[in-house]
Every structure is written in structure tokens, then in C-alpha cells.
Amino acid sequence: MSLYGSRVSVSDLNEIDDNNLVKLAANGDQQAFCELMNRHMDRVYNIAFRMTRSSSDADEVVQQTFIALLKKLKQFKGESQFTTWLTRVVINYCLNFIKKRNRQETPIGAGTPDEDSWEEAGEPEDLLPWQQNPEQKLQRKQLHELLTKALDRLDDKYRPVILLRDVEGHSTAETAESLGITESNVKIRLMRGRTLLRAELGQLMAENELSV
Known part of the structure; x- marks a missing residue:
């Protein structure tokens, strides 16, 4: 079957991989x-929902x-998986959308030093993942609600990394390829993001009079 010699039927499209569909x-x-x-x-x-925390947004x-994809498809060179490229596109649109949205609260982690200024950052795996503390000591529903609030307050610099690494x-x-940053920066942002998230989670627990 030729991809370009004749029009492809709808049934045939199901058998074509993403790169050739592009x-x-x-x-x-x-x-x-x-x-x-x-x-x-x-996907x-x-x-988009996890980034914006709003169904309408x-x-x-x-x-x-998807409107942008119509214009950007010819830019896709097939050097990576289409899903990786698409993830970068949607996250960029999420970040631009969030920046335009008026916020009453300052995001957690805003104004923190750039990655290159952090020395001896270590591996994020050296820290306990945020899901493990205090997840085991809270009911699942309560933890989910608090984590959602804490993640929503996290700065845009760290939220995509947490989303891709810990959620997806x-x-x-x-993650580095999707966000267009180095693997080293992913590790540093992940470590910093988890730390900030745990701190915010602890504050939310105190505000809600929850003990660990």
C-alpha cells in the first residue's frame, strides 16, 4: 500500500503508525x-487538565x-516519537495559557535559583518520592485531594517534570526530550519539585488539622 500514490481508506488508517500518519x-x-x-x-x-486543573481550561x-498541529506537522522530522513531540507541544501551550491566566497566589518555587546555580544537587532518587511520605499514613481520598492542591500551587518550572516523571x-x-531540557535539569527540577511539594503538603495537612 502506497502512502502517497492514492488516498488511504479509513480502515487502512488504523494500521498506519503515527509517524506515517503525520x-x-x-x-x-x-x-x-x-x-x-x-x-x-x-492523552x-x-x-492539559493536570497542568491547568480546570476542565474548561x-x-x-x-x-x-490541535489547531497548532495543523501548522506544525511539517516541523516534525520523525527524530523522536510523535507522542514525545506532541507532549512538548501541549505542555508549552499549557504553560503559555497559565501565564496568561490571572493568579491570586504566588506559585510555590517561583523565584528559586536556576538549575545551573545549584551545586552538589545529588540524585532525586536520593530523596523519598513525594508519594511515599505521608501517603501511607493518610486515607487515599484525603491524600489525593491534598496532593492535587499542592501540585496546583507548584511553580510552572517544576509541575511539568513532576507530572511527566511521577504521574505519567x-x-x-x-521527560528531558519532551520538555526540551537536559537530563541533569530534569533530575534537579524533580528533586526540588518533590521537596517543595512535600513542604506544601505538610502545610496543607496542618491547615486541615491532619496528623501523620
Whole structure:
């Protein structure tokens, strides 16, 4: 089956991988683009919702992301997985959206030193992951609510790293590629983000009179 010699049927699209679908969509095949949307809509929405913490804002980010993809598809060179490239696009739109959204509270971690100024940062694995403390001592529902609030207050510099590494389960290399930063910076932001998140979680627990 030729990808470019004739129009591809809808049933055939299901058998085509993402990279070849991108090539078809970039050349004006609307059905190929719709197939890409169908495959990745849930993933894009989940990332957008976790970043913006608002269903309406997430819907807007999803719309902006897929509109942008129509213009950006020819920029995709196939040097990485399409999902990695798409993740970077949606996170960038999330960050831009959040910056435009008026905030009443200063995000946790705003104004902290850049990664390059931190020496002897160590490995983030040297710290207990934020899920482990105090997750085991709180009911699941209570912990989920507090973690959601704490993550929402985290600065945009750290939230994407926490989201990709600890929530989505991406590797350090995958996270670095998705965010366009070095693996070293991923490790440092992850360590700093977990530390800030634990501190905020402790404060929220105190405010809600919860003990550990």
C-alpha cells in the first residue's frame, strides 16, 4: 500500500503508525489528521487538565494544541516519537495559557535559583518520592485531594517534570526530550519539585488539622 500514490481508506488508517500518519496529514489528508486526533485526544486532555486543573481550561488548551498541529506537522522530522513531540507541544501551550491566566497566589518555587546555580544537587532518587511520605499514613481520598492542591500551587518550572516523571511514569530521558531540557535539569527540577511539594503538603495537612 502506497502512502502517497492514492488516498488511504479509513480502515487502512488504523494500521498506519503515527509517524506515517503525520506525513499524510502534513500533506493535506484530513482523515489522517482526524485519526491522529482520535488516537491522542485523551492523552492531550489528561496532560492539559493536570497542568491547568480546570476542565474548561483544558478543553481550550486541547483545541489550541490541535489547531497548532495543523501548522506544525511539517516541523516534525520523525527524530523522536510523535507522542514525545506532541507532549512538548501541549505542555508549552499549557504553560503559555497559565501565564496568561490571572493568579491570586504566588506559585510555590517561583523565584528559586536556576538549575545551573545549584551545586552538589545529588540524585532525586536520593530523596523519598513525594508519594511515599505521608501517603501511607493518610486515607487515599484525603491524600489525593491534598496532593492535587499542592501540585496546583507548584511553580510552572517544576509541575511539568513532576507530572511527566511521577504521574505519567516517563523516564528521565523521555521527560528531558519532551520538555526540551537536559537530563541533569530534569533530575534537579524533580528533586526540588518533590521537596517543595512535600513542604506544601505538610502545610496543607496542618491547615486541615491532619496528623501523620
